[in-house]
Amino acid sequence: MKIAVVDDSIEDAQRIVQYLEQFQAEHNQTFQTKVFYASFDFLEEYRGDYDVVFLDIEMPGSNGLEVAHEIRSRDASVGILFVTSMAQYAINGYEVNAIDFMVKPVKYYSFSMKLEKAIRFLKSRNQDILLRNKEEILRLPASDILYIEKERDNLVFHTRQEAFAExxxxxxxxxxxxxxxxxxxxxxxxxxxxxxRKIGKDTVTIEPGIELPLSRRLKRQFSQEYISYMGGGF
Structure with missing residues (x-):
């Protein structure tokens, strides 16, 4: 896995690097890590070849959100993890489909949970499913699917752009x-x-603002699965 750490703070960047080394040892993972202390240097070199980017939000010049938008214009699939001193800024990460965010000073437990989440994201990004109907056979990345619903005898797979039925x-x-x-x-x-983005009383809100039903029977199980997926929360 190829990882970039983009942070103008040497101390904060090196903390992430140390955590990555610890995670490698504990989970038998192999990372190629490169640190950038300026967003300009990172964007100048970026060729869409990183799997995960740890991105500081508050940086001089282009801030992390601006950098994330630029990354997304070039690469729709890279995993972005924001690192910030002010959590309220990270809510804007939904605009660029960030995986999650961490608040400085980052603790190792939180870091490891978020990184495991990123690894799960990468696995889903790299897995496709095959859809068939009378007109076509479609290979669809699982990570592109927002939700799937049953309509009579069909399953409808909803993505950001369109829906496919089989x-x-x-x-x-x-x-x-x-x-x-x-x-x-x-x-x-x-x-x-x-x-x-939100689990309510009887609905689930997903990006980009779609409300879906949440049954009383499945609410507890769904909520537990979501909390587990999120690594226990922020």
Missing amino acids: RGSIKTVKSKLVSLPFAESASGCLINLAYV
């Missing part, structure tokens, strides 16, 4: 997605946990 059952598609972050919020509705 005949099938929720039970069958759940077996295809067993290792990916999808959870059932109501009968006939599977949601990609990466896009969940």
Whole structure:
């Protein structure tokens, strides 16, 4: 896995590097890590070849949010993890589909939870599912799916751009997605946990502002799966 750390603070950047080394030793992972102390240097070199970017929000010149927008204009799939001293800034990370954020000074437990979440994201990004109907056969990245709903005899796979339908059952598609972050919020509705923004009384709000049903029967299980996916929260 190739990782970039972008932070104008030497102390904060080196803390992330030390945590990455500790995580490697504990989880038998291998990382290629490069540190950038200026956002300009990072953007000048960026070629879309990093898997994860740890990105400071408050930097001189282009701040982290501006850098993230530039990254997204070049690369839709890289995982972005914001690092910030002010958590309220990180809410804007939803605009660039950031995986999560960490508040400085970052603690190792929080770091490891967020990094595990990023690794799960990368696994889903690299897994495709095959959809078939009368007109076409489509290969669709699982990470592009916002939610799946049952409509009569069809399953409808909703992405940001469009929806695709094929005949099938929720039970069958759940077996295809067993290792990916999808959870059932109501009968006939599977949601990609990466896009969940709010769990309400009887609805789940996902990016970009879509409300989906949440049944009383499944609320506790769905909430537990989401908390687990988020690494226990911020």
